[in-house]
Amino acid sequence: MTCRKAERWLLASFDRDLPGPSREALTRHLGVCAECRKRATEYGDMRKQLGLGGLPEPLPRFWERLEARLADSRPADPGAVWARLWVRAIPVSLSLIAGFLIATLFFLPAGAELTQPEALLLTEENPIADTRPFIEEGRREVRDLMILFASDERIIGKR
Amino acid sequence: MDEKTLVEQARRGRQDAFEALVRMYNQKVFALAYGFVRDRAAADDLTQEILIKVYQALPSFRVESEFGTWLYRIAVNHVKDFLRKSSRRKTVSLEDVGDGPLAVADGADARILEREDEERRAVVYRVLETLPPKYRLILTLRDVEGLPYEEVARILAVAPGTVDSRLHRARKMLRKKMTPYLGVEGGRP
Numbered sequence: 231m232t233c234r235k236a237e238r239w240l241l242a243s244f245d246r247d248l249p250g251p252s253r254e255a256l257t258r259h260l261g262v263c264a265e266c267r268k269r270a271t272e273y274g275d276m277r278k279q280l281g282l283g284g285l286p287e288p289l290p291r292f293w294e295r296l297e298a299r300l301a302d303s304r305p306a307d308p309g310a311v312w313a314r315l316w317v318r319a320i321p322v323s324l325s326l327i328a329g330f331l332i333a334t335l336f337f338l339p340a341g342a343e344l345t346q347p348e349a350l351l352l353t354e355e356n357p358i359a360d361t362r363p364f365i366e367e368g369r370r371e372v373r374d375l376m377i378l379f380a381s382d383e384r385i386i387g388k389r
Numbered sequence: 390m391d392e393k394t395l396v397e398q399a400r401r402g403r404q405d406a407f408e409a410l411v412r413m414y415n416q417k418v419f420a421l422a423y424g425f426v427r428d429r430a431a432a433d434d435l436t437q438e439i440l441i442k443v444y445q446a447l448p449s450f451r452v453e454s455e456f457g458t459w460l461y462r463i464a465v466n467h468v469k470d471f472l473r474k475s476s477r478r479k480t481v482s483l484e485d486v487g488d489g490p491l492a493v494a495d496g497a498d499a500r501i502l503e504r505e506d507e508e509r510r511a512v513v514y515r516v517l518e519t520l521p522p523k524y525r526l527i528l529t530l531r532d533v534e535g536l537p538y539e540e541v542a543r544i545l546a547v548a549p550g551t552v553d554s555r556l557h558r559a560r561k562m563l564r565k566k567m568t569p570y571l572g573v574e575g576g577r578p
Binding site: 238 | 415429430509532533534557567
């Protein structure tokens with residue numbers, strides 16, 4: 231085993247158990263290689279120093295200070311947001327409706343005069359009632375002409 | 390009361406439940422922040438910002454996931470953002486670390502040993518600061534905070550193989566930078 235491989239296995243052994251043969255090979259190598267033994271001691275000492283440092287403590291009254299900051303940054307509660315919006319929505323809606331009504335009363339153009347057909351329809355009168363006599367008269371003329379021609383055909387037929 | 394119940398209650402707006410969660414995690418989050426800024430006031434401020442973010446994001450938290458992992462992810466992302474934006478970001482050079490190799494005392498009295506141990510620890514932490522952020526972060530999570538290997542992978546949202554290689558490089562790099570304080574390096578390639 232090379233020292234490089236021994237170092238790799240040594241470092242891996244800090245995080246997980248090495249398989250039996252690898253562990254035995256590493257132990258054998260450390261038994262014969264003074265440099266790797268020294269290196270193993272140094273790594274072990276380094277890790278021990280890092281771990282032994284202990285976790286430093288935050289400054290005093292940590293929670294009290296955090297609590298004050300949390301009050302300013304409370305997460306938005308969707309229910310509260312909707313409730314607040316709803317309360318604001320009522321007067322806004324009422325004023326919008328009132329505004330619309332006022333606009334309707336004051337700004338819409340005055341009602342235009344009705345056209346003749348509109349007026350007739352409104353009074354449920356037939357719009358072609360006035361023209362009916364003319365149509366009737368026209369139909370009479372057409373019937374007379376038709377009789378005339380028919381009698382003419384009978385004369386032609388006899389001939 | 391177990392963590393899941395506390396999370397559920399905190400999601401429903403119970404301030405006391407959130408307070409209990411804060412007390413469970415504030416030191417860990419603080420340690421993570423402190424590992425990067427090395428200033429207690431700044432780390433405290435960062436921790437508060439992270440926990441405010443957590444509080445605001447609580448309604449979107451899925452109960453079936455692990456709260457600790459979720460919180461750490463928020464913390465890690467916030468610290469990364471901070472490092473990106475902050476002009477206060479301090480680059481520690483090896484000149485700041487101290488002089489000479491650290492001798493391991495043999496047979497000295499307990500007080501001297503303790504002091505030397507403290508000094509050695511301080512050096513390790515200062516050297517840790519000189520590593521690139523991604524290596525500093527992974528070493529902080531794994532070796533300083535002692536989080537399980539798998540959880541580190543979940544927090545960083547990377548494959549376990551990536552955690553493996555990143556940890557390997559980070560430890561090697563840390564040791565290499567520590568060499569002047571440890572002794573002479575050697576060995577077979």
